[in-house]
Amino acid sequence: MWLLLLMICVMPFEQSPYLMIADSFLGIFQDFTVIKALGLVGCGWALLRLASGNTDEEGILTSLQAKLFVSFFAGVIVSSLLSGSGFLIVSKYLAFLFFLPFVLVSVKTQDDLRRVLYAMAGTLILIFPYAYRQSLRFGDRLGVGLSETNYFAANLVLVLPLAFAIALQQRTPGGRRMWLLGSGVLLLEIFLTSSRGGFLGLLAAGMVFVTRRRGFGAAFTLAAAMIAAIVVLPTDLGQRALATIGGAEPPPGLEQSNMAHTALFWAGFRMIAAAPLWGVGPFNFKSLSGYYSGLDISFMAHNTYLEVAAELGIPVFVIFVSLLLVALGAFGRASRLHGSPEAEELAGWGEGLRAGFVGFAVAGTFISAEYEKYFWVVIFLSIVVDRLIRRREAVAAAAADVPATEPTAALAPTR
Secondary structure, eight states: OHHHHHHHHHGGGTTOGGGEEEEEETTTEEEEEHHHHHHHHHHHHHHHHHHHTOOOSOOTTOSHHHHHHHHHHHHHHHHHHHHTOOSGGGHHHHHHHHHHHHHHHHOOSHHHHHHHHHHHHHHHHHTHHHHHHHHHHHTSSTTTTTSOHHHHHHHHHHHHHHHHHHHHHOSSHHHHHHHHHHHHHHHHHHHHHTOHHHHHHHHHHHHHHHHHHHOHHHHHHHHHHHHHHHHHSOOHHHHHHHHHTTSSOOOTTHHHHHHHHHHHHHHHHHHHHHSTTTOSOTTOHHHHHHHHHOOSSOOOOSOHHHHHHHHHOHHHHHHHHHHHHHHHHHHHHHHTOOSSHHHHHHHHHHHHHHHHHHHHHHHTTSSOGGGOHHHHHHHHHHHHHHHHHHHHHHHHHHHHHOOOOOOOTTTSOOO
16 A cells, blocks of 8 residues: 555656656566556555455456456557557556556555545645746746646646545544645646646536536536636736637747647547558557648647547547546446445545546546546546445445344243
């Protein structure tokens, strides 16, 4: 468990040169970092526990999410072979395949899940001073020098509703104030990234979270207030958003960025039309983008779904979307739990994870997010959430089936 927590806390710093170990490991894992090393150690530990039978958990591949992920990974390999990309290019997905057993063996109980969720939210809260220092150092939006700003914003959107749900669960005023302050820090970070995709993801996440608690009216009121805030407040995000719809003078480079995004969008559909079944090959969108878009510079798709469909083909794309929907369904089921304090706690986490997952999915239409580690952590945690729900249902069913105590022979009435 502690190895997994360390890995989660280090994830936002993966691009730091201080965490780089080697250009590759065994010729398989490219850009071998401390995080990948921790993942390999964790996977080895998990497989040893499974092989020794020293775990009472369900099998790794018993869940629908795990089966879909393995099918997705198999599709990556097929696409790589048929497109001539070569096997090494799939090492990014191979790392996630090794990460799956590590998560499932480490996170077995609700207490384990609590530690992981607190670590995810807490890390992105506490990282703010360093992220802000890097922003000042490079003279750019928040996230530069740490990660790419739009990717950083998407991860912030993923955990913000969770942090707010955790705040509402705190039993002490001090604890609640601390987590509410942390939620405010995450919100400030999203605004400082000036990410338009991140802001749309934030709108979606906020509306999903508020709709569950207050209804559609409150959700649309929140959305209107947030839109008004970026228009009224003198933020770079407001300027970029207004410039996108033609309401303000665009900052330097924004118009060129919009044109590139449009060209890449249509280039993605041309790639899908050229190879609809197995795609152009994993990680090949960028190298082929110039040919299909006419741009002088090669770019990634900046759209998760379009890139997956173009690189891996429509069948694998369907598997990928199915995996997202199944994970989202697990969080939705958890959010409907009620009864004991433990059930209410799990329901709050499910509500926060569902809203953040929706927000991340929306932000993913503006970035190529299929390689983001926080995203896959949440996917794999949906399996844990499903297992905890089934255990509660089994306990409740067992309690309901206990027959009433019959009188013993000594206490039976006599004639």
